Amino acid sequence: xxxxxxADQRVTPGFVRRNGYGPRMAATxxxxxxxxxxxxxxxxxxxxxxxxxxxxxxxxxxxxxxDVGIRSEPEGRTGFAHLFEHLMFQGSxxxxxxxxxxxxxxxxxxxxxxxxxxxxxxxxxxPSNALERALFLEADRMRSxxxxxxxxxxxxxxxxxxxxxxxxxxxYGGFPWLSLPPLLFDTFPNAHNGYxxxxxxxxxxVEDAADFFKRYYAxxxxxxxxxxxxxxxxxxxLIEKHFGDIPxxxxxxxxxxxEPEVTEERRGEVVDDNAPTPALALGWRVPDPADLDAYxxxxxxxxxxxxxxxxxxxxxxxHTDRLVTDVSAHLGVMQDPFDVRDPTLLIVEAYHSADxxxxxxxxxxxxxxxxxxxxxxxADEVGRVQARQAASLLTRNDFILGRTLLMAxxxxxRNNPGLVGELPARLGTVTPEQVLEAAGHLQPDRRxxxxxxxxxxx
Amino acid sequence: MTPRAREVPPxxxxxxxxxPAVxxxxxxxxxxxxxxxxxxxxMVHARLRIPFAGRKPEHLPKRWALDATMLHGTAExxxxxxxxxxxxxxxxxxxGTDADRLQIRGESLAKGLPRMLELIGEVVTSAAYPSDAVxxxxxxxxxxxxxxxxxxxxxxxxALRHRLYDGHPYGRDLPTPDEVAGVTAAAVRxxxxxxxxxxGSLLVLVGDITPARALDHxxxxxxxxxxxxxxxxxxxxxxxxxGLTLVDRPGAVQSNIRLGGPALPRTxxxxxxxxxxxNVVFGGYFASRLVQNIREDKGYTYSPRxxxxxxxxxxxxxxxxxxxxxxxxxxxxxxxxxxGRVATTPxxxxxxxxxxxxxxxILALQTATQSGLASTLEDLLADGLDVSWLRTYPxxxxxxxxxxxxxxxxxxxxxxRLATVVVGDASRVQDELGGLAEVVPADGG
Numbered sequence: 001x002x003x004x005x006x007a008d009q010r011v012t013p014g015f016v017r018r019n020g021y022g023p024r025m026a027a028t029x030x031x032x033x034x035x036x037x038x039x040x041x042x043x044x045x046x047x048x049x050x051x052x053x054x055x056x057x058x059x060x061x062x063x064x065x066x067d068v069g070i071r072s073e074p075e076g077r078t079g080f081a082h083l084f085e086h087l088m089f090q091g092s093x094x095x096x097x098x099x100x101x102x103x104x105x106x107x108x109x110x111x112x113x114x115x116x117x118x119x120x121x122x123x124x125x126x127p128s129n130a131l132e133r134a135l136f137l138e139a140d141r142m143r144s145x146x147x148x149x150x151x152x153x154x155x156x157x158x159x160x161x162x163x164x165x166x167x168x169x170x171x172y173g174g175f176p177w178l179s180l181p182p183l184l185f186d187t188f189p190n191a192h193n194g195y196x197x198x199x200x201x202x203x204x205x206v207e208d209a210a211d212f213f214k215r216y217y218a219x220x221x222x223x224x225x226x227x228x229x230x231x232x233x234x235x236x237x238l239i240e241k242h243f244g245d246i247p248x249x250x251x252x253x254x255x256x257x258x259e260p261e262v263t264e265e266r267r268g269e270v271v272d273d274n275a276p277t278p279a280l281a282l283g284w285r286v287p288d289p290a291d292l293d294a295y296x297x298x299x300x301x302x303x304x305x306x307x308x309x310x311x312x313x314x315x316x317x318x319h320t321d322r323l324v325t326d327v328s329a330h331l332g333v334m335q336d337p338f339d340v341r342d343p344t345l346l347i348v349e350a351y352h353s354a355d356x357x358x359x360x361x362x363x364x365x366x367x368x369x370x371x372x373x374x375x376x377x378x379a380d381e382v383g384r385v386q387a388r389q390a391a392s393l394l395t396r397n398d399f400i401l402g403r404t405l406l407m408a409x410x411x412x413x414r415n416n417p418g419l420v421g422e423l424p425a426r427l428g429t430v431t432p433e434q435v436l437e438a439a440g441h442l443q444p445d446r447r448x449x450x451x452x453x454x455x456x457x458x
Numbered sequence: 459m460t461p462r463a464r465e466v467p468p469x470x471x472x473x474x475x476x477x478p479a480v481x482x483x484x485x486x487x488x489x490x491x492x493x494x495x496x497x498x499x500x501m502v503h504a505r506l507r508i509p510f511a512g513r514k515p516e517h518l519p520k521r522w523a524l525d526a527t528m529l530h531g532t533a534e535x536x537x538x539x540x541x542x543x544x545x546x547x548x549x550x551x552x553x554g555t556d557a558d559r560l561q562i563r564g565e566s567l568a569k570g571l572p573r574m575l576e577l578i579g580e581v582v583t584s585a586a587y588p589s590d591a592v593x594x595x596x597x598x599x600x601x602x603x604x605x606x607x608x609x610x611x612x613x614x615x616x617a618l619r620h621r622l623y624d625g626h627p628y629g630r631d632l633p634t635p636d637e638v639a640g641v642t643a644a645a646v647r648x649x650x651x652x653x654x655x656x657x658g659s660l661l662v663l664v665g666d667i668t669p670a671r672a673l674d675h676x677x678x679x680x681x682x683x684x685x686x687x688x689x690x691x692x693x694x695x696x697x698x699x700x701g702l703t704l705v706d707r708p709g710a711v712q713s714n715i716r717l718g719g720p721a722l723p724r725t726x727x728x729x730x731x732x733x734x735x736x737n738v739v740f741g742g743y744f745a746s747r748l749v750q751n752i753r754e755d756k757g758y759t760y761s762p763r764x765x766x767x768x769x770x771x772x773x774x775x776x777x778x779x780x781x782x783x784x785x786x787x788x789x790x791x792x793x794x795x796x797x798g799r800v801a802t803t804p805x806x807x808x809x810x811x812x813x814x815x816x817x818x819x820i821l822a823l824q825t826a827t828q829s830g831l832a833s834t835l836e837d838l839l840a841d842g843l844d845v846s847w848l849r850t851y852p853x854x855x856x857x858x859x860x861x862x863x864x865x866x867x868x869x870x871x872x873x874x875r876l877a878t879v880v881v882g883d884a885s886r887v888q889d890e891l892g893g894l895a896e897v898v899p900a901d902g903g
Contacts (some may be wrong), residue, residue: 028546029567032500056498057826058473094463098745098754103466105745106812108819127819129470136467157757161712165760165780169712171608229473273709276608277601308550309529310541319537322594325601353601384545391548391567394499398827 028383031390031428034397035421038407039232043240045248046220050407050417051235052227054400060228061404062134063123064142065412067223068216070117070194071257076203079159079196082115083204084212086155088122089113091146092137100137107133116334117194118341119412125401128229132238135226139242142219147209156201163195171274175452176281176349177333183268184283184345184448189257218249225408225417228400258343261285266448273455277325280358281349282365284447286331286438288342290414296427297434298346299337302329304385304435305348305368311385312368317350323361324350338423339409346442358451366444373440382432390424397421475822478831480845481669483677487684488657491676492839493669496828500568501548502665502672503832506578507840509658510560511627511691511770512649519633520649523596523641525555528562528650530591533584537591540577547573551581557627558691558770559840560654565829568666575679582654583683592643600635607632610707611780614714614881617705617900618776621877622718626694628769655685660839664832693771696720699874701896706884713786713882714778715793719875721766721773722866724841731854732862733870737764738813739863740800740871741777745812747796752779758789768841775870783883787890790880794873794894801872804860818852 041049073080091097104111109126122141124134167173174195182191224243226235262285287294305313306329317324327350331337350361397403397420407417419426478494485491510521529551530537544550547570554561562581566574606612616632623629661680663672698719722730734742741748741764752758762779777797781789824830825848838847869875878895880887891897 027543029548029569031548031567034499057822058475059823059826094466098750102745102812105743105816107469108815108822110820110823111744125823127472127822129472131470132467133469136464140464154754154757158753158760161758161780161782162760164712164782169610169710169780171605274608276604308541308545310538310545315538318598319591319594322597325598325605351605384542387548387567388545388550391501391565394501394548394567395503395565395829398499398501398829400826 028380028387031387031424033425034394036403036418038418040411040417041236043219043244045244045246046218046251047243047246048223048411049236049239050223050225050411051232052225052404052407052417053230053232054227055229057400058128058229059125059400060128060131060134060226060230061123061125061401062131062138063121063225063404063408064138065119065121065223065225065408066217067119067221067254067412069115069119071189072216073189073192075188076200077208078192078200079194080200080204080208080212081120082195083155083159083201084209085113085115085120086159087147087152087209088141088145090151090155092141093143093146094140095137097151100141103133103137109134115194116339119339119409121405121408123401123405131226131230131235135238135242138224139246142217142222142243143246145213147206149206152204152206152209156204159196159201160198167195169274171272171276172279172452173274175270175272175279176283176347176450179270180281180283180347180448180450181333183266183450184262184285185343186259187257190259190343214249215252218251219243219246220248220251223408223412225404225411227404227407262446262448265444268448268450269453270450271453271455275452275454277351277353277454278358279349279351279452280361281347281450282362282447283345283347283450284442285343286346289337289340289344290342292426296430297438299331300382300385300389300427300430301435301438302331302337302346303389304381305329307385307388312372313348313365316368317361317364321364323356323364324352326351338406341413354454362449369439369442373436375436377432377436379432382430382435386428386430389427393424393427475825475848477849478845479669481673483673485656485677485681487681488687489659489661489680489683490839491661491663491673492835493663493667493672494831494835495667495669496664496831497666498828500666501565501828502568502571502574502663502667503829504562504564504574504578505662505832505836506562507660507836508560508654509558509688509690510555510653511558511688512653513627513691517627518630519637519641520645521555521560522599522633522638523592524646524649525553525560526595526599527587527592527646528553528581528585530595531586531588532580533586534580540581543573543577549574551577556631571663571667571672572675572679575675579679579683582680585650587643587646587650589643592641592646596638596641599638603632603635603638610710610712610714610881613705613707614716614879617703617879617881618716618718618877621700621703621879622696622774623694623772627691628694628772651685653688655687656680656683657685657687660836662832662836662839664835665828691769691771696772697877700877701898702878702880702891702894703900704884704888704891704897705879705881705900707881708883708885710881710883711783712780713783713880713887714780715786715790716879717777717793717876719775719870719877721775721870723773724768724843726843726847726850728854728858728862729866731851732858733866734766734817735810735813735855735858736800736805736863736867736871737766737775738817739805739809740764740796740867742813743816745816747800748777748793751796752781752789752792756792758782758785758792770840775876777876783886786880786882786887787894790878790891790894797871797873797876800867801864802868805863807860810858810860810863814855814858817855821848821852
């Protein structure tokens with residue numbers, strides 16, 4: 001994105017003037033603002049398109065986000081959204097098994113997909129001369145994936161191995177992303193295991209897959225995001241050419257998954273036969289991410305608590321009291337504050353030795369939160385945490401694929417892909433008062449506490 | 459309603475990546491500095507690579523302790539002050555070590571570069587290793603190591619290192635908790651004095667910077683760093699092939715299969731390009747034979763793969779697959795079959811073409827970001843190559859023939875030349891594995 005190259009893109013260096021709260025400490029650098037050339041379109045079949053041209057390097061990223069995720073799964077079909085993601089790589093209208101993958105990779109590209117609570121995505125990063133090919137491949141499986149008895153059975157086996165490698169055979173596997181939600185949430189969509197039970201996976205049928213595709217994979221339920229080295233008018237023509245004739249279908253309404261507030265502490269325990277030492281996780285509901293002004297203070301708070309050696313909980317729990325081997329705070333079970341919709345949570349997770357009691361770890365966390373809530377926080381500390389957060393976002397956005405994915409998510413959630421450029425500055429508008437208020441919300445009676453107990457079997 | 463098949467569009471004319479312009483200076487103290495301007499976002503990324511190749515067994519626990527405490531304060535700043543100073547420039551520092559080198563990795567807002575260099579300079583010249591902090595970290599590390607050693611993938615990697623490089627520093631990466639327990643602050647300080655020196659070290663800076671000015675900043679802030687250079691590790695002798703090492707993990711629902719053997723170092727030699735492509739065709743990407751066979755056909759595993767790793771004095775082929783316990787032996791049969799096939803029969807022109815395009819494309823993607831370019835340059839320069847490799851390597855890949863691939867596959871992927879390690883429930887897998895190879899239980903489990 002060097003401002004040379006006669007490209008359509010631009011990054012405007014400038015300086016954020018922070019709102020309110022006191023003078024900035026001279027030592028903290030102002031965070032340069034960024035803005036990207038972002039264009040939005042909607043095809044007649046309802047597909048939403050985001051184009052973000054950037055000629056800096058001869059690479060492109062293509063991402064398709066479907067508005068279906070773990071929360072969309074019906075009871076008795078746990079893990080189905082993720083299994084279906086695997087099936088989308090098994091061939092499509094014009095392509096046999098493995099062909100999609102071979103076409104991407106033999107073009108010099110890489111690809112993947114992922115299943116989250118609120119979306120399922122598919123993406124490629126490739127040399128820019130492969131743009132049309134990538135669009136064709138995504139359109140072909142949006143038109144019709146090729147699910148057979150054989151490849152369904154094969155991918156059920158593969159997913160079971162994925163679950164074994166990441167959960168069943170892995171110390172701390174699934175902790176806390178699979179084990180905390182059932183404690184903090186009460187309804188099936190929010191609480192159930194998104195990897196799925198083996199019995200549910202094994203009973204999945206080709207018919208289930210066809211129904212799921214028909215219901216959730218309509219063009220009107222998807223966002224196509226393209227970033228990198230291309231001409232936007234040409235790209236739009238190619239998109240029309242390949243996606244334009246996919247028939248419009250009804251799109252499912254997105255239900256509300258909201259649940260009532262937690263009003264007294266919930267406690268749970270999970271035994272992990274693979275783990276040698278204990279761990280614990282605390283989870284609190286946080287405001288709807290759609291309301292950025294209410295949500296961002298928690299994003300700042302999480303980093304202020306555990307990011308880097310100057311953070312509150314690392315100083316106290318790791319270095320001073322030496323209670324834990326590691327502690328981290330993050331938003332959302334997938335550890336990405338911006339890939340999730342309401343309801344979601346802030347998690348503090350800590351790993352400790354058996355000589356240390358979980359209660360002493362929790363007491364120290366509560367003590368630090370109480371200190372914050374009582375007002376022990378100055379603008380300098382918030383300012384430098386924000387500077388680091390903003391800079392990290394800049395690094396994430398430097399990768400065309402990272403930026404393209406985030407734009408797709410923001411289009412899907414907020415109709416605002418340009419927020420990717422604005423976000424570093426938006427984080428900087430959070431005031432210390434808002435951070436204090438967020439810390440004050442993290443009370444014991446609003447949380448779930450999950451203790452991981454080592455089974456001692458290994 | 460079967461939709462009609464459509465034609466897959468051809469590739470358009472490729473646009474070549476521009477080769478980055480590199481400014482370079484060797485300081486009087488021997489530190490080699492390379493700075494590259496890469497706009498994009500207003501950030502800068504630093505990689506300081508310091509040779510750190512201790513040969514004695516006690517080097518291993520000491521380097522773990524140093525790695526964990528190097529940023530715990532300097533003569534001028536406490537640990538917290540150092541972290542605060544980095545946050546103020548939107549940055550962070552981290553330290554990592556392996557058997558060959560210590561790496562300080564940093565990033566900050568581009569305007570923060572002089573400050574970041576000042577802080578890196580402080581760390582290398584006056585890291586304090588306060589006794590209390592070292593004692594605390596040494597205690598923490600013991601628990602961390604227990605956690606690491608509970609992970610089957612770590613156990614498997616360590617067992618394979620041991621099989622290939624026993625008696626050489628490459629033979630271990632994880633010290634035992636007991637070894638770490640004995641490390642003192644004085645020992646860590648003395649390790650720092652001996653090894654953290656500018657001679658033979660390399661600093662790479664990539665970002666939204668003016669390279670000439672960046673070099674001046676480095677000179678101003680790091681010229682006071684001094685010390686005598688150190689030697690690289692001797693080249694290890696790698697045994698070829700041998701039996702199957704079985705590490706018992708009672709109750710495990712999966713077996714972690716690892717095979718390894720010697721590989722060529724990264725050089726300009728066409729043989730290196732051919733070996734790399736043999737790896738890609740065999741198991742180095744998702745479109746490979748290994749993935750096609752044991753994942754997409756048999757469903758034995760989630761992410762089988764092969765790769766080449768490089769140390770300063772040895773490179774290694776590694777094949778990995780984590781498979782359901784009940785298919786451990788069948789999976790190993792298929793892996794051996796694919797290894798044998800790539801070593802004895804020619805790959806197709808199509809497979810070769812795909813692997814070459816993939817390898818070039820991935821290099822372009824890796825070097826399209828500031829951070830990726832910094833890491834790639836660090837590796838290239840450390841291997842005695844330079845930035846021109848980013849252009850010449852894709853050209854070389856495009857010229858590799860199927861005969862050259864077979865020759866390299868024969869040398870580096872033939873199953874009899876690789877050592878095999880399995881971590882799994884011995885009571886359930888030992889008998890079947892015994893039918894495939896001589897099974898040697900690992901000492902100490």
